Amino acid sequence: MATFTLPNRGRRATATLCRIKLVQRLTLLVGLLWLVVPPAWAQSVFINELTYDSQQLLSGRYQELVPNLIEIAGPVGTNVTSWSLVFYGSDVPKDKLATRRGRVYGFTPISGLIRNQQNGYGTLAYSLEPATLQTAPGSGIALVNAAGKVVQLVSYGGPMTAVNGPAAGMVAQVIPRVHSATSGIQSLQLQGRGSRYTDFTWSELSTYSPGRINSLLETNPQVFQAPTSVALSVSTHTVREGSPDSLVVATVTTSAPVVGDQLVRLRVSGLGITADDYRLRDQIITILSGATSSSTVITIRNDAVVESTDSLRLTIDLLRSSLVLGADSTQTIAILDNDVPPGRFTLTEPLYNCATGAITFRISGGDGTPITYAAPGVQRPLLSSNTGVLEDGLRADPKVLLITATQSGSTVSYSFDFAASCAENSPPTSATTANTGCGSPASTLGQPLALLPPSYDCETGVIRFNTSGGSGSPIIFSAAGITSPTTNCVETLDPGNTDTNTYTITATQDGLTRTISWTRPCGSLRRAAPEQPSPALRIIVLGNPVSGDAILIEVQGAEGAYLRTSLIDNQGRLVIEEIREQPGTLERYVFPVRQPAGLFVVRVATAGQRAMVKVLKQ
Secondary structure (H helix, E strand, O other), X not given: OOOOOOOOHHHHHHHHHHHHHHHHHHHHHHHHHHHHOOOOXXXXXXXXXXXXXXXXXXXXXXXXXXXXXXXXXXXXXXXXXXXXXXXXXXXXXXXXXOOOOOEEEEEEEXXXXXXXXXXXXXXXXXXXXXXXXXXXXXXXXXXXXXXXXXXXXXXXXXXXXXXXXXXXXOEOEEEOOOOOOOOOOEEEEEEOEEOOHHHOEEOXXXXXXXXXXXXXXXXXXXXXXXXXXXXXXXXXXXXXXXXXXXXXXXXXXXXXXXXXXXXXXXXXXXXXXXXXXXXXXXXXXXXXXXXXXXXXXXXXXXXXXXXXXXXXXXXXXXXXXXXXXXXXXXXXXXXXXXXXXXXXXXXXXXXXXXXXXXXXXEXXXXXXXXXEEEOOOEEOOOOXXXXXXXXXXXXXXXXXXXXXXXXXXXXXXXEEOHHHHHHHHHHHHHHHHHHHOOOOOHHHOOOOOEEEEEEEOOOOOEEEEEEEOOOOOOXXXXXXXXEEEEOOOEEEOOOOOOOOOEEEEEEEEOOEEEEEEEXXXXXXOOOOOOXXXXXXXXXXXXXXXXXXXXXXEEEEOOXXXXXXXXXXXXXXXXXXXXXXXXXXXXXXXXXXXXXXXXXXXXXXXXXXXXXXXXXXXX
């Protein structure tokens, strides 16, 4: 414990005059620093115990014999060397060169290193000569750090606004208790639980306890405990614009269960980021009392603008909260663009099935002439085939897959990190594969592969490809007008189209292909482009994947038309359907879903438009 003693009373008048002159110089110096360093009330270091009335009743008269005490508290490791305590007076006599409340009349330098006394916090006490601190109402003490910045300003006996010195213009925090130690050694002490000044309250007079946690108070003793911090995390740091899973889940997590509901604000910023780039479900995130986390969803919107990779910056701050910000209060998300200049031939991100290794190369633009592909490590029947399966050796030892495509002498390439893509998007992929139930019945495995007529629902347009026999390895299905090569055996056609009636369906397994011709049994139709709504009719899923028992959607662009909205499960069964004869510009639906996790299809149709979107329930 560091202790400083001021001159005794006999030399006080002369010493005070010297100190006042020194304080005036100090005031000028600190005042200049004050212009540079703005006020701050970062009170993790604060005055923790105080005595300012030095009188004791001895031999029938009051005598100034009890030392004054100022104790500070703060986090372990805080070094207060070169800090100071600056004293502010109230109605100070004229012979002390100050005549108004709130003026500096003295100071003392302090030093020391705060050591751990309880849960990472400790105290330092400083003993002052009796009657050093004035007792007139509205006197005060400023705790000033080595940079000349006021860490805390308190007043006792009444309110006070500092007139000069380092705290000039600041309003003091009033100590509501009054010290009058007329018998024994007593002090004012902070009580309660917490880590900052505002967490505690001032006690009634209690036994003097310099240099110790105020743990001996008869009621509500002082207990230091680490503050509860809150940090921000995100589900992914890279997302592709317009992809089916272009969702980012932002989660705030606290270091301990919170007491009372706590509000955390999420701010979105970034160079080139506009409101058209994203949709934020909740800006204010509420952590309920007793909980440790809460989340919201940011949907990355698709646009038709060719642009570079955008950087979306998420930052949290606190509203009506007793929390403190943790180390991770900011996260950055890279938004990869999916648009290319019109007509330019390019490769885009392939479709890849993490469970089976099936891959489909995709291009954009070009002149319509034949394309040849190269992709070391991918088994394909022809150079012109854009579908294949990754070799087992490559899947066992993942490397970045280099895909090239050549058209009319122009060659483009795409580097596809399939291992990273699966690690980031594995929940949607695995759920789709597990719930479609594609493949031949187990009882037929080992028999020759056969492609059977598909199952078809005339009402919903859902078609399921059926096979028998084979080796049990992934089967790739394709049918012009229905789907490009895919391992998904359940697809959805457009019941309202009448252009095509007969389809050629193929199934390929281990290089062996089977083909059948199939005619739709209940009228002609053609499958609409998957998941590509018309420009006017638009479906917005509020949260995809869905984690609860309801799917929330919005439909735009059907104003005044006859609108049919259907929800179909992963087996092609109609779950629910709703018809609205006079829809507005924005229609909202809440579809209850009590089926297990899996893939669902939302289809909307008017007299002249169709749109659909896939929804994953986790």
